[in-house]
Amino acid sequence: MKKTLIGLFAALAAVALAVVGLYAYHAWYDRKVPNFTDEMDLYVYPGMNVRELRDSILSAGIVRSEGSLKRVFRDVKSISAGHYLIDSTCSSMYLSRMLQKGWQTPVNLTLAGSIRRPSDLARKIGSQMLADSAAVAAFIACDDSLRKYGVDRQQLFTMVIPDTYQMLWTASVREIFDRFAKEKDAWWTPERLAAAKARRLTPREVSVLASIVDGESKYVPEQPSIAAVYLNRLSTGMRLQADPTVAYCFDYKLNRILKSHLLADSPYNTYQHAGLPPGPISCPPKTCLEAVLHPSSHNYLYFCADPSFNGTHRFAATYSEHLANARAFQTALTERQRGKK
Secondary structure (H helix, E strand, O other), X not given: OXXXXXXXXXXXXXXXXXXXXXXXXXXXXXXXXXXXXXXXXXXXXXXXXXXXXXXXXXXXXOEOOHHHHHHHHOOXXXXXXXXXXXXXXXXXXXXXXXXXXXXXXXXXXXXXXXXXXXXXXXXXXXXXXXXXXXXXXXXHOOHHHHHHXXXXXXXXXXXXXXXXXXXXXXXXXXXXXXXXXXXXXXXXXXXXXHHHHHXXXXXXXXXXXXXHHHHHOOOHHHHHHHHHHHHHHHHHOOOOOOHHHHHHHOOOOOOOOOHHHHHOOOOOOXXXXXXXXXXXXXXXXXXXXXXXXXXXXXXXXXXXXXOOOOOOEEEXXXXXXXXXXXXXXXXXXXXXXXXXX
């Protein structure tokens, strides 16, 4: 009997030791051992269910030990909204702490391509950030929201410089625009301010003219030449007569600008009004801003699309030269259209 009891106690002790050992192993593994084979971008929306999130991670096929992840997630009661990067160095416990404490990984908010309208800007932000486009559009539409930055809706695009911004995915609309304003202020260095002053332009006017240059050409090497044409016109008192400003008057819905469109009654129509329009007609990229600050040196007052349709322009100093260039382009365009019939 005594031997039996000793054997039973020994067996129980062995089981207890095994249980303790297994528990210690699990605790060590959950805390110290990387439990993922690859990277995963994890977006946690407000109010997201913990189990739903756990299952989405499991379904990604990057978990080494499902048991480890399930054990750790049993103790998770709430998670913080945000963007998190799981990589091959993460243990299950580190992931758990990351989600509960909100240790987010910043995302890239990229403003690229054509941004002609405030709605374009709202869509680009809404497609990359937690803040939806409707909230951004409402913020932009309110002059009270923009007053903090010294602009109104008309001057919105003077404070937004297209670039890639690293920030938290959960940033509020206000925080996003705070960042735009900060980066704009940093971009306007003393050297750039001096260059603007040398052209007798304010930073706001540089943005306005740069937006017109952007509307004329996406070919970066030519932008300084186009900027110089408009600066030459301004210095001689000519009207800018810029087609992109007419397109703006019609909300960029025109397939072709006709003579009748040049009569549009709008302060933005530079065929009807001298000087610069009241605000930017698009969100000008850095290349166009630099083109205005550092234009080419020439005496051209006109330019016309090249008849080779290679995206460049022919420049002219006199109106007669310009008319010859325009006729050459129109002839090439007519021949091209005939060839398509």
